[in-house]
Amino acid sequence: MADKQFYKNLRPFKGTLIELLGDDTYFVDVPKSWHVVVVDLLNSTSAVNAGNHHQVNLTATGAIISVLNAIRKVKRSNEIPYFFGGDGATFIVPSSLLNKIIHVLENYRIHIKRKIDLVLRVGEIPVSKLIESEVQLKIAKHRLTDKLSIPIVLGDGLKVAENMIKSSFKEEETTAFDETLLNLEGMECRWDQILPDQQQTKVVCLLLDASLEKDQRNVYKKVLAQMDEEFGKFENRQPIKSNNLKLDPNPTKVWEEMKIRLTSTIWMYFFKSWLKSNFGRIYLNLTSSGKQYLSQIEQLSHTFMLDGMINTVFTAEQKSIDRFIAFLDEMERDKKLIYGIHVTHASVMSCYVLDRRTTHSHFVDGTEGGYTSAAKMFKIKKKGLSN
Numbered sequence: 001m002a003d004k005q006f007y008k009n010l011r012p013f014k015g016t017l018i019e020l021l022g023d024d025t026y027f028v029d030v031p032k033s034w035h036v037v038v039v040d041l042l043n044s045t046s047a048v049n050a051g052n053h054h055q056v057n058l059t060a061t062g063a064i065i066s067v068l069n070a071i072r073k074v075k076r077s078n079e080i081p082y083f084f085g086g087d088g089a090t091f092i093v094p095s096s097l098l099n100k101i102i103h104v105l106e107n108y109r110i111h112i113k114r115k116i117d118l119v120l121r122v123g124e125i126p127v128s129k130l131i132e133s134e135v136q137l138k139i140a141k142h143r144l145t146d147k148l149s150i151p152i153v154l155g156d157g158l159k160v161a162e163n164m165i166k167s168s169f170k171e172e173e174t175t176a177f178d179e180t181l182l183n184l185e186g187m188e189c190r191w192d193q194i195l196p197d198q199q200q201t202k203v204v205c206l207l208l209d210a211s212l213e214k215d216q217r218n219v220y221k222k223v224l225a226q227m228d229e230e231f232g233k234f235e236n237r238q239p240i241k242s243n244n245l246k247l248d249p250n251p252t253k254v255w256e257e258m259k260i261r262l263t264s265t266i267w268m269y270f271f272k273s274w275l276k277s278n279f280g281r282i283y284l285n286l287t288s289s290g291k292q293y294l295s296q297i298e299q300l301s302h303t304f305m306l307d308g309m310i311n312t313v314f315t316a317e318q319k320s321i322d323r324f325i326a327f328l329d330e331m332e333r334d335k336k337l338i339y340g341i342h343v344t345h346a347s348v349m350s351c352y353v354l355d356r357r358t359t360h361s362h363f364v365d366g367t368e369g370g371y372t373s374a375a376k377m378f379k380i381k382k383k384g385l386s387n
Helices: 017-021 044-049 053-072 095-116 127-132 157-168 213-231 251-261 267-286 288-299 318-333 370-386
Strands: 035-041 082-084 088-093 120-126 138-143 149-154 201-210 304-307 310-317 337-344 347-355 359-366
Touching: 017 138, 017 149, 017 213, 035 044, 035 053, 035 095, 035 127, 035 157, 044 053, 044 370, 053 082, 053 088, 053 095, 053 251, 053 347, 053 359, 053 370, 082 304, 088 095, 088 157, 095 120, 095 251, 120 127, 120 157, 127 157, 201 213, 201 318, 201 359, 201 370, 213 310, 213 318, 251 267, 267 288, 288 359, 310 318, 310 359, 310 370, 318 337, 337 370, 359 370
Parallel strands: 149 304
Antiparallel strands: 035 088, 035 120, 082 088, 138 149, 201 310, 201 337, 304 310, 347 359
């Protein structure tokens, strides 16, 4: 039982992320009995280029929702670390939940193939196998905001797991789909593009990887310190602000949500959701519970991850971005890191809402490809180094 509750029992670090990275005693080894589960969309760049960025984000969000709803049904409360990647997700899970989670995700993979003809890669690697490969997988829990604690991972364990799963993946013929196993309760994606506070401000999607595993703490501390200097503290560069949130009344958005969330078209669901998108602004702007929900979205938005790499979405002015890129270029020339960056005009958000008062999470990406576009630049650089 103690092993199953390993992550839940970690106490969140309440200082700054730089302070957390400054003391490795806060990081502990992930138990050898746990497993890394990876869900990744095959050819996501092509899907984004074809204009299906919204479907890509919804598919990644749906993978997380499928898993969280599955473990919510387990008798004893569970908490597992997970990471949203724009075109996929990564989970670290105890062995007692592994079969259930894989079964749910395989079924979700079939659903996605049937409904929108995208291919999800699903796989798992035991943590013990990663340790045998002589990579680290250390984790801490960090209180990012007053309402959101996130996992912080050091070591190359998750990157190695992802590469192993991707390289060994073979698309199999679609097997029988179990409609009763699909549970995407809480999936919502009804927000319009979220513009920054000021007209001259941009939205930045950044992927950044330290060149050497042993240098991760120092490299990431230096990068985060530079971000604080150029863009202000974390809360100041957050792309999600309650005053900028507007529901999108476009019926296409509701249709795409329904297409992934449900196994078949239900017109009553479509019309109810469309009405909520059109008249929800009254609830959000004129009721105390609506205003509270908006303010909580800022606190519960996933805009920063450290899963061995930095993955983050933030806002900045172009002149500050240019200085930051010059800083990253210098570190890249010194072979300290590799990065991919995508600068765009707005952010997008997909959501998991079980209860607007207490239980909701929001997954943030940039427009025009977001993380996927940043990853394209990152992969080109990575490939150049290996040649």
